[in-house]
Amino acid sequence: MRFHVRITVSLPPGLDPAERDRLLAAELARGRELHAAGTIVDIWRLPGRLANVGIWEAADATELHGLIASLPLFPYLVADVEALARHPITGG
């Protein structure tokens, strides 16, 4: 099943720059794993902030939560999740 996931990251203002870089690199690596596995079907950055919108594939909301919670930035992000239905334009 497909989900629309909008992720907004709020890093604490006093975060150490090295820790910030380490977190962002770990996040990117985990994101690439999820993309390679077909979980993150597509993803775009929203310009001007630490935020993205993606189409995720998961069996259900329980699996999806586990996948989002596996992101290294999980303690610093909020994900808005919407379940997606097929649209008749695409033959659904």
Added chain:
Amino acid sequence: MRFHVRITVSLPPGLDPAERDRLLAAELARGRELHAAGTIVDIWRLPGRLANVGIWEAADATELHGLIASLPLFPYLVADVEALARHPITGG
């Protein structure tokens, strides 16, 4: 360039049912044309309301506006448009 377009339709409460059906059919036909032309790259219905979220391809916001305005339901909809940037997860 890719755009994230969220469309919410508000049909007037007193709309004649036959006109409603005609409008929805015309909307679907135009949507399929835009999908076949590669303008609507992907689209999903948001369950429980007349609303959808799609990824659109257009040269710029001027062309995008013309394409959205070509929808038969344009007088009855609001489209929230966000310009999308490549995300490094996808190699951007």
Added chain:
Amino acid sequence: MRFHVRITVSLPPGLDPAERDRLLAAELARGRELHAAGTIVDIWRLPGRLANVGIWEAADATELHGLIASLPLFPYLVADVEALARHPITGG
């Protein structure tokens, strides 16, 4: 899969009272069918307005949309849908 569905009804102010009664009766009958079928697992009224919150069971968001769209009041309602994950309290 379980969904959290919050439905708010907005009947047009000039609606004929007989038509209003007919619509509400049809809505109740369809709701009871969905409850008997196990689609509406549980449902409560939010006091003071035409609104309810329910737990729905559907294979996915596409099926759920079809079920909500089958309600006689569908042209007059907005449904806010949230996909639900199991909570570890309940053994999930």
Added chain:
Amino acid sequence: MRFHVRITVSLPPGLDPAERDRLLAAELARGRELHAAGTIVDIWRLPGRLANVGIWEAADATELHGLIASLPLFPYLVADVEALARHPITGG
């Protein structure tokens, strides 16, 4: 009487990871007690964040407040409470 309770947790960004784990474990244990006692009738996680939605049973709002305040995460959460009325679909 039944209540609809939506709980959103905001842990402070600088929280020590061990304290975080201890708090989440204590919260889960207390939640299971309340579930076993019939206070938390049902509960689901909202995917993508530290949030849940539950149906709680309490004599009144005074008792309900005491039960929510007994959660170890109470200093870090906000609970949105709605009193629920029976819906005629369920024979009410």
Added chain:
Amino acid sequence: MRFHVRITVSLPPGLDPAERDRLLAAELARGRELHAAGTIVDIWRLPGRLANVGIWEAADATELHGLIASLPLFPYLVADVEALARHPITGG
């Protein structure tokens, strides 16, 4: 049990003035009945609009919904209901 009820009335713009007067008079009469019966414990008008805030007494949310729905203006109002807990200041 006590409830905090905030009622906002939206009369349709084209409402006939005589019908408007009749509705407001019927609303006032029904409100006085509820006040005399101890259901509306206290009520104040919010200045500058057709709105009020009141403290209502009802066995539970189901009874409360029936009482609010008995108001002649029910088709034209939205009631925001909050269940109230005793505050320790008042000895609770």
Added chain:
Amino acid sequence: MRFHVRITVSLPPGLDPAERDRLLAAELARGRELHAAGTIVDIWRLPGRLANVGIWEAADATELHGLIASLPLFPYLVADVEALARHPITGG
């Protein structure tokens, strides 16, 4: 004159527990004084959070501000104040 006062408290996440207890006790003591003096006419807790709604009596908004500012938790709270008018239901 009567005022509707909704108070929401946000204690800083890192507050020392002993200081937290001391502040809440001082707040309760001051609240009881204001209640005994007839300033806080009635007050209820909103379940699930550090928040309350009350009916306050003060000569005017200037006096009311001084009374709210006398609360020990004043640096940590926001009060939403609404001036109340008599409602014709209560003979006004």
Added chain:
Amino acid sequence: MRFHVRITVSLPPGLDPAERDRLLAAELARGRELHAAGTIVDIWRLPGRLANVGIWEAADATELHGLIASLPLFPYLVADVEALARHPITGG
């Protein structure tokens, strides 16, 4: 006592232009009466819409409501009222 009153007017879209002109003229005349009487102490238009913000003088919120309700546009406006306290800058 002083009140801060923000008034937003929403004329129905289908309003007859002559009736619109008549209403606006009556509103202006009544506003000038209230200004001459010292009720509307000061008032400014918010540019770009039918809206204004004013400082009103009234004994209390009950009197204020009556004064606002005396405006010919009362059925088509919403007034947001805030009770004002003296500020120490002005010697209060």
Added chain:
Amino acid sequence: MRFHVRITVSLPPGLDPAERDRLLAAELARGRELHAAGTIVDIWRLPGRLANVGIWEAADATELHGLIASLPLFPYLVADVEALARHPITGG
């Protein structure tokens, strides 16, 4: 003085198509006059809806209101106005 003006148009759903075309043409003509006169310094359409954002020049807010009110669509629009200050980047 420069103002930031965001205009959102809401045409009534039942508007006659010929009247709609006439209004939009008159609006465009008036807009071109204001652009030629230097009042509308720059203006862009927000894609996907009847809305625009512009930089306007006017002596003050009183003159600005008169200019916006001269638009044929004024009864059907809301303009959000923000006064602009020079930014030091541009030498201000």
Added chain:
Amino acid sequence: MRFHVRITVSLPPGLDPAERDRLLAAELARGRELHAAGTIVDIWRLPGRLANVGIWEAADATELHGLIASLPLFPYLVADVEALARHPITGG
């Protein structure tokens, strides 16, 4: 030109009380200077919080920004500014 300025102050929760007192005293002194100079034409406190609403006089938004930025609490406040137009009630 007149501006409507609503100022909300958010002092950091951990602020040293002596520093808090010093800042508030400096703010009051600067406010009195601006009032004596005719910049702050009138100002009221909004009861129940550190907030005020005032009518300011400045040549334009650039000058106004400089005046607001001269407040000692500027790092801790947000000012909502609205340009004011004359209202025909006051002869404008």
Added chain:
Amino acid sequence: MRFHVRITVSLPPGLDPAERDRLLAAELARGRELHAAGTIVDIWRLPGRLANVGIWEAADATELHGLIASLPLFPYLVADVEALARHPITGG
């Protein structure tokens, strides 16, 4: 392509004043570079807060994000980006 960019800066309350001055100076210098390069076509300060609104030129949203992320204040700001379409008033 043109973008409408609204930037709001939130400096952490405990920021060292010297670091604050250094950051603001670096931000101004980088802003002037972007202005000289034609990236920031025009920009204005919103009075009363650390915020601005600007018209930016970039090939697409990906390039725009890189440009905004090059600002020294990027960790402390949120940018709201809107893609702009030509308006027929300007001959588009």
